[in-house]
Amino acid sequence: MVLPLQTVPIVGMELEPFLVLAITALxxxxxGAALGALPSFVFTGFVVFLGEGLAILQSEVGELPSVPNGELAVGITGVIGFGAITGPHIAFAGGVAAxxxxxKKYPEMSPKGWDYHLGKNITEAYGTKPDILAVGAVFGxxxxxxxxxxxxxxxxTDGIALSVFLTALIARAVFGYPIIGKxxxxxxxxxxxxxxEEPREQADDVPEPNAGRLAVEPWLPHQYKWPGVAAIGVVGGLLGGYIWLQTGSIFLGYGISAMSxxxxxxxxxxxPVTHHLTLLGSVGAVIAMPMVGSTLVALLAAGALGAVTGVVGEASQRIFYAHSGTHVDPPAMSIAAVMLVIGICYLLGLLPNAGYLGL
Incomplete structure (x- = not known):
């Protein structure tokens, strides 16, 4: 996510700081490749939770003599959680590319009972194999x-979410997968x-050991039906909105969801996967509160935007995930798409703010 205080502009940056950032991203x-994409994202959740928790604590205690107000959150949430250490656009993206x-390279590594293409297995840690680590590093x-x-x-829009989406598509192109699939x-x-449970008739886009994989592979077999997606969207949105209303933290709900x-x-x-829902729920409350001045209405707006985000995520997985052989992240796609609409509406003067975007 793009935090106004964490942005490090590359244009005009001196060589040494740029090299530090680039080497750390590698x-x-x-x-992310060593731990696996999903385990690395769980670490994102823990770091964000820590950073936001410290920020809330500092807001209650007041400014510390050696730490200006707000610096704890920016240092932990922004620089580490959403930065070059566990930022989803770096660690998670590296794991997805790995x-x-x-x-394609090691089809024999497919776990027993895995019905999807091995390229979608983002739960596995790949350890210390140098070529796999190198792929993760390049994509980080x-x-x-x-x-x-x-x-x-x-x-x-959210530059980190957009980056997660684009790097996943680039990985498909680089490693010879269909960009979308048939x-x-x-x-x-x-x-x-x-x-x-229909098997794929002809797996011309994948190694032969994966020829018997399912013809259609939804992102989450337990979270793809429209009523359920909308329902969990409302729940996640309400919780994210309530957390912001009570703590002032947009990202705390995101961290809790990621940890889950x-x-x-x-x-x-x-x-269920809910970090996109709690995040946009918080944004819904942030936008609605100055417009209506009512915590109840702001909370309801959070639930509504959570539902919209869930539906957008499901629509995106049905287009970009289910028919090819690698992971393209539906939450990232939904965050990027919904925040793009919010960002444009703000620039047009239709909304009082753009959530957490630094516009």
């Missing part, structure tokens, strides 16, 4: 550059082949 991307690479650097370019150009049913939105994915990574069935 290490962060390799870190999985795409493994799916690429993710940092895309995010910084987005910020430098002043694009009215739908197996009646169009991209048809999940019927998955529900009927530890259980999904450990194999607990039907854990």
């Amino acid at each position: 290490a962060g991307g390799a870190f 999985s795409a690479y493994v799916g 650097l690429l993710g940092m550059l895309i995010s910084q370019l987005s910020s430098g150009l002043g694009l009215p 739908p197996a049913g009646d169009g991209y939105f048809d999940m019927g082949p998955f529900e009927r 994915l530890l259980f999904l990574n450990l194999g607990v069935a039907k854990i």
Whole structure:
């Protein structure tokens, strides 16, 4: 996410600070490949939770003599959580690219019982294999550059989410996967082949060991039906909005949601993915509060925007995720898309603020 105080503009940056940032991004991307994309994102949640918690504590205690008010949150949330260490555009993106690479290079690494293409297995840690770490490192650097370019150009959206999306598409192109893929049913939105457990008839885009994978592979088998997606969107949005109303932190709900994915990574069935919902729920409350002046209405707006974000995420997974062989992150796509609409509306004078965007 683009935080106004964390932006480090590349244009005009001196060589040494740029090299420090670039080398750290290389290490962060390799870190994401070593741990795996999803485990690295769980670390994002813990770091963001820590940073926002300290910021709330500092706001209650007051300014410390050696730490200006707000600096704790910027240092931990921005520089580390959303920065070159565990930033999703670096560590998670590096892990996603590593999985795409493994799916083509090492098909024998497919876990027993894995029905999807190996390139979508973002729960696995890849350890210390140098070529896999190198892929993660390169994409970590690429993710940092895309995010910084987005910020430098002043694009009215979440540059980190946009970077996560674009690096995943670039990984598909680099490693020879279809950018979107061909739908197996009646169009991209048809999940019927998955529900009927139909296998892919011809896997011309993947290594032969994966030829029997499912014809359609929804992002989350327990979170793809429209009513359920909308319902969990309302729930996540309400919780994110309430957290902001009570604490003033836009990102605390995001951190809690990201931490909850530890259980999904450990194999607990039907854990929902909600960080995009709680984040946009907070944004909904941030936007609505100055317009209506009512905490109740602001909370309801948070739930509504959470539902919209959930539906947008599901629509994006049906287009970009379900029909090709690698992970393209639906939460990142939904955050980038919804924040783009919010950013444009703010620039047009239709909204009092743009949430957390530094416009």
